Amino acid sequence: MKLYESLAAEIEDLVAQGVLRPGERLPSVRAQQERRGVSPSTVFQAYYQLEARGVIVSRPRSGYFVAPRASPEPEVSRPDAASTAVDVSSLVFQVLDASRAPGNVPLGSAFPSPTLFPLEKLARSVSNSMRRIDPWSTVADLPPGNAELRRQIALRYQLDGAPVAADDIVITNGALEALNLCLQAVARPGDTVLVESPSFYAALQALERLDLKAVEVATHPREGIELGALAEALEQHRPKACWLMTSFQNPLGSLMPPEKKQALVALLAQHGVPLIEDDVYGELYFGAQRPALAKRYDADGLVMHCSSFSKCLAPGFRVGWAAPGRYARAVERLKLTTSLAAAMPSQLALADYLGQGGYERHLRQLRAALARQRDLMLEAIAAHFPAGTRVTRPQGGYFLWVELPQGCDALALHAQALERHISIAPGPMFSAKRDFGNCIRLNYGQVWDGAMEAALAELGRLACAMSG
């Protein structure tokens, strides 16, 4: 047993014995190092191992904590291997319409609370950039988009170890448009696309709208899509693309470890299948560093990396982008014929904001707030939900995936919760086959308060009544 393994085992014992209690802060790395006389890297390795096993959690700027008292994790999904024509839109719209009603506790929302965003600074950036505007920029910022904004984004790719030329970045009307354009660049009506199970409903809706078939692939709630199942699906279905969320998947919150991302890219390259990497939550990590991009391992230009500022900075600005590798020119042209260009005031304002250098500080605050809210919600679920409930423990993003005991019906729970002014996202939204009938997705991106606590307790009561 290596030194870091014995240190990890020791701490795990303390947690099991109740010496270290849920939510309690662990000794700092420095304290371990000084008092135990081990190297910092030994402590880090021990803590990483414990974090990977769900024993402890990290919170940005605060350190490591014993994992909150939480229900066990869900199992790996086991979707049917057949391809499916998609028809989820009616259900999704029904849920979204209901969730938008003002006054509801928005646990079904797809966004974090806008009060977590630097709206005043963004407003100043909008005003600044409009005062300095060159009239011709209003017609010149056609695809691939504003040059300064693309330069700022390219700088971030370089820091993430996945260098992309500014000219190969296409600015879009949010990540959703980027993903849609990437899909259209590689798939024609009737083609098949592989997605996770459960998968983000907007991906399913995009497939539905473009007459594409979905194959849902088994997905681990902590480590993302199962590569064995993926390899089989590649052989069996000869898909035209694979659309995955590699970091903090919506709804699972799963994070593919770096070596798994590398293996994923290699596997897809073997089959010549492009990866549409939906990475809109990648910046919202709670660990020590940004999760690797699958794009980082892309030697063939087959990874089409898509992201946006909508989940971590400025939702209403509708600025996203694609870094589509060898498909950059095709995506640029599709952007031009689909909606010409992204809004110029939004592009200029974000370029100004990024240039001022406050983005990292904002992100650190946002990550810390989200991590805290995750733990509070996990505690509330453990306290109020029926025995047999399983829940994910994501290392980033702002969604929990809750598997209720058999007998609970997520759609019925959604209806009952709405009557009590609580919105949730029921599981069948996340499957072309309407699987996950006893699962729900909860948003912990809202600021935690008494109403939130009460809503969780109420949801728990409703679920308990259902599970008999």
Add this chain to the structure above:
Amino acid sequence: MKLYESLAAEIEDLVAQGVLRPGERLPSVRAQQERRGVSPSTVFQAYYQLEARGVIVSRPRSGYFVAPRASPEPEVSRPDAASTAVDVSSLVFQVLDASRAPGNVPLGSAFPSPTLFPLEKLARSVSNSMRRIDPWSTVADLPPGNAELRRQIALRYQLDGAPVAADDIVITNGALEALNLCLQAVARPGDTVLVESPSFYAALQALERLDLKAVEVATHPREGIELGALAEALEQHRPKACWLMTSFQNPLGSLMPPEKKQALVALLAQHGVPLIEDDVYGELYFGAQRPALAKRYDADGLVMHCSSFSKCLAPGFRVGWAAPGRYARAVERLKLTTSLAAAMPSQLALADYLGQGGYERHLRQLRAALARQRDLMLEAIAAHFPAGTRVTRPQGGYFLWVELPQGCDALALHAQALERHISIAPGPMFSAKRDFGNCIRLNYGQVWDGAMEAALAELGRLACAMSG
């Protein structure tokens, strides 16, 4: 002969005899009325008739003028009746890329000069609205879009005699997205869509991208699509939609008279075929009042009216909309799954700007500038282009369609002009069949100056050399 007809005939004689010279101002309606002792309506009717026949032109805020010395008009187009798979994108991109090079005289541009827009006032509206922003609006302005902006647009529909409920207006990322979503709401891959001949290249590109077939229908250079030819095409091709620019068509500048629009709507309703009415130039009229919308005659909810602020107020803001009649909910859902929402800073700023009431004054100035520039360009073409050149005399918008003598090759002219830093839009861009090989579209939306005059002279020399 009625009184107004004899007055019109009199004036036409004066023009023919050279007593009234090209570009000369006609006596005002009041002067005619007072000195001739006829009613104002007699004078108006006479002037309208002369304007419809191309003898005189009106200029906003200036009155009526003898039509500039101009080449004759082109004939009605006679496209092949077969349907065509579309493949124009490569040519279009080649031309657009070349046209965007800085330093070129942008006669091939699709936009008027941005210096004609009220950029300072818009910048103030952006700042105002961002200062007052409600954080939740950043996630709440999902389709159909910002409520105040939709209310302002609904007010304008009411003034135009085509009342539309604010809730049936879907805000989009420019008119191009609105048109694309309308098309997707009614047509599936493989379906056929009727368009004008020549037609706007972006319409052809949208058909190409969505695997739709185009049937180009004969179009009159002054009065728009030929209803006889349209009726035949409806019988022969059973199209799923008809995509037309009813006012100041791009590239012809044709304006369907109101009774023709009414007959168009009735004809399409008979066949149950939706009309996608692309009306982005409708506000840029040079006559006394805004041309009627085909939407005005729509009793069945089959007219999907699309427009934007991009051509007449704020190009870079990328705010357009659709009023899709019975397809409103379908379009709203497509918007949600395609790109979620339009940019919130742009929507709020335009709602603020419209609420301040300066839009009409800006439009009057813009129309006057465009009308003046049209006449200057018509004069320049008459002076410099080869004998046998034909050119449209549009009553609005900012495009001239120039038919060069046989022997002139628009693509070769495009290439030669580019070497001289002049961009033009060659005719084959405007046809799925690459017709119009001797036609070009010129943009008179740029501020007229010496460089513009010199560019026209140079183009004329190149064309003369070709027609040899």
